[in-house]
Amino acid sequence: MLGEGDSKTEPKAPGGRRTGGRGPERLGRRAGQRRRGEHDAAPRADFRGRRVPSARQAGAGPGRSARFSAPWRPTGAERPRRWPCGGGCSVGHCHPLVVQAAHEQNQVLNTNSRYLHDNIVDYAQRLSETLPEKLCVFYFLNSGSEANDLALRLARQYTGHWDVVVLDHAYHGHLSSLIDISPYKFRGLDGQKEWVHVAPLPDTYRGPYREDHPNPAVAYASEVKRVVSSVQEKGRKIAAFFAESLPSVGGQIIPPAGYFPEVAEHVRRAGGVFVADEIQVGFGRVGKHFWAFQLQGEDFVPDIVTMGKSIGNGHPVACVATTQAVARAFEATGVEYFNTFGGSPVSCAVGLAVLDVLEKEQLQAHAACVGSFLMELLGQQKAKHPIIGDIRGVGLFVGVDLIKDKATRTPATEEADYLVSRLKENYILLSTDGPGRNVLKFKPPMCFSLDNAQHVVAKLDAILTDMEEKMRSCETLRLQPEAALLSPPLEKMKHSTQIHYWDDGHDLQLTEEESH
Numbered sequence: 001m002l003g004e005g006d007s008k009t010e011p012k013a014p015g016g017r018r019t020g021g022r023g024p025e026r027l028g029r030r031a032g033q034r035r036r037g038e039h040d041a042a043p044r045a046d047f048r049g050r051r052v053p054s055a056r057q058a059g060a061g062p063g064r065s066a067r068f069s070a071p072w073r074p075t076g077a078e079r080p081r082r083w084p085c086g087g088g089c090s091v092g093h094c095h096p097l098v099v100q101a102a103h104e105q106n107q108v109l110n111t112n113s114r115y116l117h118d119n120i121v122d123y124a125q126r127l128s129e130t131l132p133e134k135l136c137v138f139y140f141l142n143s144g145s146e147a148n149d150l151a152l153r154l155a156r157q158y159t160g161h162w163d164v165v166v167l168d169h170a171y172h173g174h175l176s177s178l179i180d181i182s183p184y185k186f187r188g189l190d191g192q193k194e195w196v197h198v199a200p201l202p203d204t205y206r207g208p209y210r211e212d213h214p215n216p217a218v219a220y221a222s223e224v225k226r227v228v229s230s231v232q233e234k235g236r237k238i239a240a241f242f243a244e245s246l247p248s249v250g251g252q253i254i255p256p257a258g259y260f261p262e263v264a265e266h267v268r269r270a271g272g273v274f275v276a277d278e279i280q281v282g283f284g285r286v287g288k289h290f291w292a293f294q295l296q297g298e299d300f301v302p303d304i305v306t307m308g309k310s311i312g313n314g315h316p317v318a319c320v321a322t323t324q325a326v327a328r329a330f331e332a333t334g335v336e337y338f339n340t341f342g343g344s345p346v347s348c349a350v351g352l353a354v355l356d357v358l359e360k361e362q363l364q365a366h367a368a369c370v371g372s373f374l375m376e377l378l379g380q381q382k383a384k385h386p387i388i389g390d391i392r393g394v395g396l397f398v399g400v401d402l403i404k405d406k407a408t409r410t411p412a413t414e415e416a417d418y419l420v421s422r423l424k425e426n427y428i429l430l431s432t433d434g435p436g437r438n439v440l441k442f443k444p445p446m447c448f449s450l451d452n453a454q455h456v457v458a459k460l461d462a463i464l465t466d467m468e469e470k471m472r473s474c475e476t477l478r479l480q481p482e483a484a485l486l487s488p489p490l491e492k493m494k495h496s497t498q499i500h501y502w503d504d505g506h507d508l509q510l511t512e513e514e515s516h
Helices: 052-059 096-108 118-128 144-159 216-233 259-269 292-296 324-331 345-360 363-384 413-425 450-470 482-486
Strands: 137-141 163-167 196-199 238-244 273-277 304-307 318-322 388-394 397-402 431-433 439-442 494-503 506-515
Touching (some): 118 318, 144 304, 144 318, 144 324, 163 216, 196 216, 259 273, 363 450, 397 413, 413 439, 413 450
Parallel strands (some): 163 196
Antiparallel strands (some): 304 318, 494 506
16 A cells, blocks of 8 residues: 555556556656856856865855765775775665666656556555565655654654654754754754653663663663653653664664563553654664564564665665554545655666565675674674774674773774774775764675675774774773783684574575685
8 A cells, every 4th residue: 555645636657557546545948047148146156176075065065964074086996995884775886786777767757656657556565565564555755854754744643642752862864853853963953842752762881771781671661651651741642752773873772672562562552653763774784684673573563664775775765654544544634645756666666676686685684694793703803902892783783882991981982083084094984873973883785795894894903903002092992901912913814604594494604715
C-alpha cells in the first residue's frame, strides 16, 4: 500500500502503465533564462578565483558543515587507496548497477509522482518484504529530514496529541520542525520548546547506567517513563517518541537489548507512537538484521519507520513506512499529501537497484563478517593504546571512544580531531561524533572488505603509536601498558583470517590474507 494522498485526477504518465487508484493505494526559452541584454540589479558574485573552502562558505551557504579545511580531489591512482568510513553510499560510491538504473530510467521518463508509474508500486512491494507485516504503507520523499517531518505529522494526526519525547544529543534533521526535536541542534539555537521532552541517552559507557548495571535496558526505559509521567502531570499529552535505532550523532551508541520494547510500552500507554529513525543505520548495515530496530527483539515493531541516506546510495530518496491505522488517520484529514519528486520513476529505479545489489552481493552478511573482524582488530588496539576507552558497534556501525583519563573518561576531543586529520593524510576519511566530538565513527560503504579493515586499523595503530611517542598531550597518551610493549605495529603483521556467518541456513565464509 502506498501512502500517497494525491489529487483526484489520475493522468497516465508517458511510458508508464496505470497501476490503480491514488492515495492511499493498495499493493523555447528555459524558465528564468534572461533575454539578451537583461542584467541583475547588482553584479553577480564570482567565486572562481577563491580557494574551495572560502568559496564554498561564500557561495554555497555560510554555516554549511565541512569536515576538512582542504578539498578532496582523488585522482585515478589515488581513488582505490581512499577509504571513506562514513557517508550515505551503502553499496559503494558510484556502484555501476545503481548508476545504470538511474541513467536508463532518466532516458525514458522522470516526472512527478502525480502520474502513475510501475516503479513506485514495485519499490513499495520490495520494501514491504523486508519489514514486519504491520508496516505496510509507504510514503516516498527526497531526504531523511522530509521523512522525519512527515513522521511527526503522522504521529500528531493519529494520536491527536502534540508533545514529543526524544533522546539527549539526538539529531533528526535540518527542518525547523526537526531542529526543535534535536537536542544536538536546538541547544545552540533557540533552546528547548515546551512540547519537547528529553530522556537520557541509553549510553552504557558514559550514561548514568553503565556496563556494570544489572539491567540497563529497564533502568533507561524507566527514565522515559519518568519523563512521560512528568508530561502528563502538566496536563500535556505525548504524540511520539523519536529515536535513532542506533544513535549516531550521540556517539555511535548501542542501546541495551530490550530497551525499545520497554520504552514503547510506556509511550503507547500514554497514547503516543514509537518512531524508529533508520536513516543512518538501516538496509543491512548492522549485519544480523536488515533493520537496526530488529536488534531489540523479533516481537518489537515500531509504529513508524523512517529511511534515507543508504536507501538511495547517494541519490536523494527517502521513505516513511507505517501502519494502516496511522495512514488512515492521516488520509482522513482530507488534505492530500503530495511530494513532487518523492517516489519519482528515477528515484524508485535507484531504490530498486540498491536492493538488488544488497541481495546479489550478500552485503548484509558481508557487513556482519567484516564488522566482526573490524571489532576484533579495534579490540586489539584498545588493549594496546590507553587512549581508546571503548569500542562499541554492530556490523559496519562502529564507534571508537577516545579518552584523556581512564578514571573520569574525559573525552579526548583535540586528540580525536588530530587523529582524523592524520588519517586523511593517509587517504582515510573518518569523522567524529558524540557530545565531546571524541568518538571515531566507522560507517563505511558495505562493500568495505577484510583487507580494507586491516589497512585502516594498521594506519590507526601507527598514528596512535606516533602520538604516544611525540604528543603525550594527555594521561592516556603517556601510559604504556604491557600489551603495547609486547605487540608489534599492526601494519607489519601478516594476518590471515576466516570468519563464518550463519544466515538462513547458509554458511558464508570470507577468507583473506595480506602482507603489509
